[in-house]
Amino acid sequence: MRGIVLKYNQKNINTDLIIPARYLNDSDPEHLGLHCMEDLDHDFKQKKDNLKATIIVADSNFGSGSSREQAPIALKAAGIICIIAPSYARIFYRNAINIGLPIIEFDDISKINTGDELEINFEDGTMNNISNKSEFKIGKMPKFLQEIISIGGLVNFAKKIILEK
Amino acid sequence: MGLTITEKILRDHTDNKNAVAGDIILANVDKCLGNDITAPISFDVFDKIIEGTNKGVFDREKIILTPDHFTPNKDVASAMQSKKLKDFSYKHKILYYFEMGRVGIEHCLIPQEKLVLPGEVFIGADSHTCTYGALGAFSTGVGSTDLGVAMALGKCWFKIPESIKFIYTGKLNKWVSGKDLILYTIGQIGVDGATYKAMEFTGDVIEKLSMANRFTMCNMATEAGGKNGIIPPDNITKNYLKDVEENKYKIYNSDKDAQYEDIIEFDCSKVEPQVAFPHLPENTKPISEVHNMQIEIDQVVIGSCTNGRLEDLEIAAKIIGNNKINSKLRCIVIPGTQEIYLEAIKKGYIELFVRSGAIVSTPTCGPCLGGHMGILAANERALSTTNRNFLGRMGHIESKVYLSSPAIAAASAIKGYITSPDY
Ligand code: SF4
Numbered sequence: 046m047r048g049i050v051l052k053y054n055q056k057n058i059n060t061d062l063i064i065p066a067r068y069l070n071d072s073d074p075e076h077l078g079l080h081c082m083e084d085l086d087h088d089f090k091q092k093k094d095n096l097k098a099t100i101i102v103a104d105s106n107f108g109s110g111s112s113r114e115q116a117p118i119a120l121k122a123a124g125i126i127c128i129i130a131p132s133y134a135r136i137f138y139r140n141a142i143n144i145g146l147p148i149i150e151f152d153d154i155s156k157i158n159t160g161d162e163l164e165i166n167f168e169d170g171t172m173n174n175i176s177n178k179s180e181f182k183i184g185k186m187p188k189f190l191q192e193i194i195s196i197g198g199l200v201n202f203a204k205k206i207i208l209e210k
Numbered sequence: 211m212g213l214t215i216t217e218k219i220l221r222d223h224t225d226n227k228n229a230v231a232g233d234i235i236l237a238n239v240d241k242c243l244g245n246d247i248t249a250p251i252s253f254d255v256f257d258k259i260i261e262g263t264n265k266g267v268f269d270r271e272k273i274i275l276t277p278d279h280f281t282p283n284k285d286v287a288s289a290m291q292s293k294k295l296k297d298f299s300y301k302h303k304i305l306y307y308f309e310m311g312r313v314g315i316e317h318c319l320i321p322q323e324k325l326v327l328p329g330e331v332f333i334g335a336d337s338h339t340c341t342y343g344a345l346g347a348f349s350t351g352v353g354s355t356d357l358g359v360a361m362a363l364g365k366c367w368f369k370i371p372e373s374i375k376f377i378y379t380g381k382l383n384k385w386v387s388g389k390d391l392i393l394y395t396i397g398q399i400g401v402d403g404a405t406y407k408a409m410e411f412t413g414d415v416i417e418k419l420s421m422a423n424r425f426t427m428c429n430m431a432t433e434a435g436g437k438n439g440i441i442p443p444d445n446i447t448k449n450y451l452k453d454v455e456e457n458k459y460k461i462y463n464s465d466k467d468a469q470y471e472d473i474i475e476f477d478c479s480k481v482e483p484q485v486a487f488p489h490l491p492e493n494t495k496p497i498s499e500v501h502n503m504q505i506e507i508d509q510v511v512i513g514s515c516t517n518g519r520l521e522d523l524e525i526a527a528k529i530i531g532n533n534k535i536n537s538k539l540r541c542i543v544i545p546g547t548q549e550i551y552l553e554a555i556k557k558g559y560i561e562l563f564v565r566s567g568a569i570v571s572t573p574t575c576g577p578c579l580g581g582h583m584g585i586l587a588a589n590e591r592a593l594s595t596t597n598r599n600f601l602g603r604m605g606h607i608e609s610k611v612y613l614s615s616p617a618i619a620a621a622s623a624i625k626g627y628i629t630s631p632d633y
Contacts, residue, residue, distance in 0.1 A: 057402075059600075106402040106435070110600065112337045114251060114353045135406050135437055136337060140353040189234045189367065199367075203259045203359040210265075 046147070046167070048126055051089075051098035052159045058085060058103050059110035060137065064119040077115055078122025093123070102129045102157050108137025117141040127165060129154065142190050145198035149183050156181065167191060212465025214373040215442055216408040219348040219462050221370075223331045231372045231469070239272075241325060242360040243334035245316055246277040250294045252335060255358025267302045268364035274306040274325055275299055276316040279575040283310075284582040314547025314573040317341040317429060317515035321421075322547055324451065328443045329460030333357065333366050338515050338597065340431045344424035345450070346443035346461060351432060371437045372471040373408040373464075378415035380479035385497075385630060387525075388423030389517060389595065389615040391415070392430040393484035395476070397494030405435030407471060410464065415478050416441060421450045422521040429516045430597050433491040483630055485593075486613035489601045497618060497630045505612070506538070509592040510623040511604075512616050513544030513571075514578045517595035520550050522616040527559035529620035529631050535567035536626035542584045544571045568623070580604045586611075593628055595619050 062085040064077055082089040092098070101120070107130040108116060117140045120128065128141065129149045141148045147167065157163070161176040170185035186194075193202050213221070217231055224235040244252050260266065267273055275295045280288035292310075299307030306325060313319065317338050326332050328346035333339065335357040342349035352366060360366050378391060396403070409431045416424070424441050431439030441447075443461045451459070482496035512518075512526050523545060535541045543563045545551035551573060554560050563570050569584075576583030578596040586592055586605030591612065594604065599611035612628060621631040 061600075061602075106405065109401070109435075112248065112335065112351055112353055114355060132402065132405055134402075134435065136351060136353055138406075139356060143353060143355040143359075187234045187369075189236075193367075199355050199359055200255055200258050203363055206363060207259055207263055207265055 046127060046165045048099035048163060049096050050100045050102050050157055050159055050161045050163060051093055051096060052102040052154070052157060053085065054104055055085075056104040057106045057109050060108055060113050060116040061110055063108065063116040064113070074118050074122035077119035078124070081119040081123040090123070096160060099124055099126045100129065100163055101125055102154055104154065105131040107133045108141070109134035112136040112140070114140045114144070117144050117146050121146045129157065142193055143199040145194050147186070147194050151181070151183055153181065211469060212467035214408065214410060214464045214468045214470070215346065215440055215462045216348055216373055216410070216438060217370055219329055219331060220368060229370055231370045234367060234369050236365050236367050237331050239333050239360050239364055239366050240330035241272050241274060241332050242357055243274045243276065243316060243320065243332070243336065243339060244295075244357050245275075245279055245336055246281060246288065246291045246295055247279050248335035248354050248357065249275055249298070250291050251354035252358035252361060253294060253298050255355050256361045259359065259362045265362065267304070267361050270303045271305045272364070273304050273361055274320065275304055276308050276313050276319060277310060278313050278316050278573070279579065280581045281310050281313065281574055282572065312548060314550070315515045315518055315575055317425070318518050318546030318550065318573070321345060321425065322549060324454050327451070327454065327459035328447060329462055333360055337432045338429050340436065340438050341425050341429040341515060343428040343431065343438045343440035344421065345447055346441060348438055348440070350438045369406070371406055371408040373410050373468070374404055375410045375412060375470045375473045377473065377475040378411070378413035378478050379475065380415065380477045382415060382478050383482060384632065385483045385615070385617045386478065386481055387615045387617065388419055388426040390481060390484045391478065392427045393486050393491065393494050393613065394481050396430065396434045396491050397484065397486070398476075399434055399474070401433060401490055401492045402435040404431065407436055409434065409436040409439045411439060411441050417444060419446075420521060421446060422519040425519065426516055430491070433597055483615060483618050485618065485628055486599055488599050488610040488612065491597065491599060491613060501629045501633050503628070505591065505628045506626060507593045507612070507622060507628060508539055508590040509584060509586060510539060510541040510619050511544070511577050511584060511592060511594040511596060512541070512619050513546065514575070514594075514596040515546065516597040517616050518544055518546030518550065518573070520553050522595065523550070523554045523559050524557070526616045526620040527562050529617060530562060530566050530568075530624060533566060533624045535623050538626050539623065540584065541566075541568040541623040542571060542577060543568050544576060544583070545573055547573050577604055593619050593622050
């Protein structure tokens, strides 16, 4: 997977900042995507579009707060294909995997900047920063989680099990 | 190598009999839970999974649905959500659907009804599902998709968590409760101090703690980022379950040589009643310091899944006694369940609250999440026995929420500022 980075050097970016509660009256992903991150950064959409960014890098405890699944849905609908942060709130982590949004735990976010192009290989557990020619180990994502993501999320995974029975 | 109680319970719920902390498993769940906010999304997930098959719910006796957040329905939108719970429950013959008037705040109701037992794996689409670890179950909050999948398959994936062992020793100071111990703990380790981890609460203080206080402590494990809180069952647990046949549940204990990520010991004789300041539960201060600040408040809330049990109401009633609620503030008392409500009526607490000038509500989450029944205006301050004091949690984005035990809340309701019954 390849993509350009938009970085926020902020800890505890909570689910209210990712998708404010006032937009939860409509669960249509497109609508959620339009308002994604708007309380964190009013220019999120414009910055993302100008850079053609698809990867968000942020500081620790990303996605804290409520268990709302609308948070990763909004990010995915906004065209984000991967998130990189030192740590995540645990229900956000689950929800992201469950809807098929890959998410990487990576401590050394100082080595990545807005505008950098990354190449991520989940199978080998490596990440290449093409822009500053550095390579990192990201640890392999557990097979089981890779499987859920590759099949498009937990719903498809469960459907497969039901059909096999 | 020894195992923790959390590892043992999860291992026994999967085919992988060698699974240890760090491994990802697909576990069989004993029960799963949804409420009026989270379950509607799960129903859509469930319908997608079973679409085109002749399958139904995995077990109609293992699904619990509790319309408790915005109920009795506060507006049309919440009525529509609640109706979805009812319709799904009747369609799939769900055994544990609790209609309004019989429902209570889920995390008070479920242990009370013995719908969770030691050794079980319990998931709920609600972050405070970690409450039931107080009974020695593995119990955790999940997302709506997880719940939808669990309703179809009876399974949920987990990474078996590493555990942090907390040891509480020493003699408890006056008015120090489970709430103060957990606030103190979060103050020490921070809101992400136990992220992904099991928080195992042990020590001679815990061994003497009542079930109500144990529920309060495990309830707030999620406020430190924890996956679950857990207390190994003992005689206090067994006594709580005296109406349940002992062969219906399984007691697990951590091995002496179990591996812990960290072991943290607290000398409780140094712990005073705690107050968490806006806007994070980790912003704790001891009451002696807070008292001197003379923080005036506009609202006191005594209730919620953290502190809406009979013991909590009892402490509040004893402190309020014949006093009147301070003329400048509203005091809202919410029993956690109908049974707690009835007991409180029998014991005279409810009459005492009403005479003192407090508001008593039917069981509901209500103000805890800024739903209804006590929303704050701009610049208002509330002292609440709930578990979260995030920005705007109880109403206006410019309001403030302080967290405390019922004793501190009741004393402050009389005085009008945050204080202890001792001052
Ligand atoms: S009382 Fe508050 S914290 Fe508990 S379940 Fe209800 S809304 Fe959530």
